[in-house]
Amino acid sequence: MPRQHVNIHIALIGCVCLCLLGYLSWFESRAQEAAAQVAAGPDFDSPDSTSVIVNKHRPLADPAYVPQDLADIGGVQLRAEAAAAYLQMNADAAAAGVGLVAVSGFRTADAQTQLHSSYSNTYGQQAAESISARPGYSEHQTGLAVDIGNPDGACSLEPCFEATPAGAWAAANAHRYGFIIRYPAGAEATTGFGYEPWHLRYVGPELAATLTGSAQTLEQYAGLPAAPGYPADRAR
Ligand SMILES: [Zn+2]
Incomplete structure (x- = not known):
């Protein structure tokens, strides 16, 4: 060659x-x-993440945070992805003969301030802390939490909601749409809140299936310390 x-x-x-x-x-x-x-894995820190964890140790970095993609779900608002999931869940529940109503969704910091002081005035501060968050510390401010109820208002925002048609249907099915029961029974020492079978938190279907299947709170799954109270209260 x-x-x-x-x-x-x-x-x-x-x-x-x-x-x-x-x-x-x-x-x-x-x-x-x-x-x-x-x-x-999931992003537990960014306020715009669907897996953000807000609790009594983890306020929103911006106390006046407002999500930019709020959508209406029938008188209350959720972030777009959570809203679409809620509407699908609502339609499927209705097809199964169960009525779901959205009682409360996104709340501004100001609305949370009013709610928290109204609970404090009615029940005293200590009791109010276990049923409502301080402004900047509420999942409702993320636009990812929705309180649901029955159309007739049965057991509205009360633990007996779990045994009502809407409560039982949500407990069995909400995870399929990406929602978890964020404050389960017996988890107050971890989450800082008593049992709220009506408070659904959108985390996306994948994480919701994992959490529901393992019966873990968001804090436990993320390996975060328990957040039973506000840090300043412990120092007092
Ligand atoms: Zn709630």
């Missing part, structure tokens, strides 16, 4: 090898990115 041809062959083989190496390293970096995303 003439020397010139040999040189061309070597050059061609070199090109093929370089291309292959380039492709392999691109492939490897994509695989590493994908693995990092899986390892990172």
Whole structure:
């Protein structure tokens, strides 16, 4: 073979090898990115994340936070993704003969201030703390929480709601739409709130299935410390 041809062959083989190496390293970096995303898991910190955890130890960084994608679900508002999931859930419940109504969804910091002081005036501060959050510390301000009820108002915002048609249907099905019962019975030492079978929190179907299947609170699943009260109260 003439020397010139040999040189061309070597050059061609070199090109093929370089291309292959380039492709392999691109492939490897994509695989590493994908693995990092899986390892990172749900985002519990960003206020706009559907898995954000707000509790008595974790206020919203901006006390006046307002989600930018609120949508109406019948007189109350939720963030768009949660609203779409709620409307689907509501339609499926209705098809099964169960009426669900949205009693309360997104609340501004001001509305939360009013609610909290009204509960404090009625029940005293200590009792109020276990049934309503301080402004900036409420899941309702994230636009991802909805309090549901029965159309006839039976057991509205009371633990006996669990045995009503809406309560029983939600307990059995809400996770399929991405909602969890955020404050389960017996978890007050972790969540800071008594049993609220009516308070549904949107976290997305995948996380909701995991949490419901494992009977863990969001705090337990995320490996966060229990948040039974506001840190300042413990220091007092
Ligand atoms: Zn609520």
